Amino acid sequence: MTSQAETRARFGVPPDAMVFARSVRKSYGSVEVLKGIDLTVPKGSVACIIGPSGSGKSTFLRCINHLEQLTGGVLLVDGEFVGYDLRDGKLYEVKDSLLCKRRADIGMVFQSFNLFSHMTVMENLIEAPTRVRGVPVAEAKASAEVLLARVGLSDKASRYPRELSGGQQQRVAIARALAMNPKVLLFDEPTSALDPELVGEVLQVMRDLAESGMTMVVVTHEIGFAREVGDDLIFMDEGVIIERGAPREVIANPKSARTREFLSRVL
């Protein structure tokens, strides 16, 4: 196995890169959904990915924590492959236990929350820390309480997910991801399944997270959030990155006609 330092040197990964993608390709059969994505997300920054549905933005996000396997290219998180090991110039898919260990460092928040519906909020939060990391239950509960306070849901610890509103469920899902102390948080359209009046509370939690220095990759339709919170705005269409830059710049003066057209439809 190649060491992390060697991997970084070989692919020229900048020292501050949290997510590093080069020529990332993904095909389902003959359909190519990602056609060579190059992207670097520096540590502590917030990258917002926007684009029409079917542009491959969610697929790219799911490739980062290996929920989807790559067809080609290199995708590193903190200088390490997630689902592969590089040996003798080949990428070998790693065994389950190693994949789990690496995934545990990458938090993910889903559009449909995906809270474990048979568990209370507290059980949702301590499940992975206790089972995957072996944290003692009392300790996991104590940190879970801190996280619940952080997302403003201290009083809901013993509730079941279906007793909560969508916005509350998504805040619990964020707290659940944070409970693993991830290096990076991936958000897959976190507010798309919410009623409009509940979007704000989730975005507020995400804003606080960004201010605390969390590295975040956010696939979103919330252009306002991207403009205020994002350090980078990436516009994807048909499996390629069309345009990227400082959010205000891209939104105010889109260079590409496709970006202009997309923004005119969503703004």
Added chain:
Amino acid sequence: MSLVEPNKTTGLPLDLPVEELIVVPRRRYGIWIGIAVAMLFAFFIGRAFATNPAFDWGTAANYLFHPSIMRGLGKTLLLTVVIMAAAIVIGTIIAIMRVSPSAVLQTFASAYVWFFRGVPALIQLIFWFNLSLLFRTATLSIPGFGTVFSVNTNDFMTPFVSAVVALSLCEAGYLAEIIRAGIKSVPHGQFEAASGLGMSYRQILRRIILPQAMRFIVPPTGNEAISLLKMTSLVTFIAVDDLFYTAQSIYARTFETIPLLIVVAFWYLFVVTVMSIGQHFLERYYGRSDRRQENPVIRLLQSLLGSRKGRAQP
């Protein structure tokens, strides 16, 4: 027609205040006729049971707690528990194979379900009982090491073992389908969320998927357990001394056929009733995240019977 004209049938004025209007339910004559017919049937059946001396209730009552009957009932319960336990284990394995990514495992599991669900239980039972006609001895030999053991098929394929093997393989075919449907009913997002948190495939199945699948698995499995209890009476054919076989061997001597059948029917009904109550509590346990408020009586019972809270909070 003026609105204040008095109503002809009641004599009440039509301008009666809204609050005082009386609602008269529709008359359902069909239901009344149905009730009358049902009551009549119940009466005739009850009279037949009470007056026909051939039922011989006294003899039935004498046999109810007869030691042989008790032993037979014990054997029937033992068969049901052992077969059900084995079938749940085999069925879960087959179900997991059926949802696995491997096409070979899927095909194997489908073939299993196809065969063991398709051949009647009685035929499978007699087949296993006669296994020695196919294989005289069961031998385990490892190449280059020699024979580890070798036994006569008839020595270990006793009627009881044949019954357990045959019926648990058969029952597992049904349970595999129930468990597979339960696993499929859990949204894929649950699997992804657990994967994203770094949980292993085994952990996800055991901690996330199966507990949620249980809500869909428990009710039909309860039905299966009840039908298995009755299915065990088939073992009479291969001379396992279960409840029915015991009763048969008594009435073969004494010709008290009807009283003994009544005794057998009573015990099957009794056990089925107890099982139905148990099933009800299991369903409540696995459906707990669906309820906002629970019945305080049930909660008290549950806290007395082994503390649900203790399990829910590790």
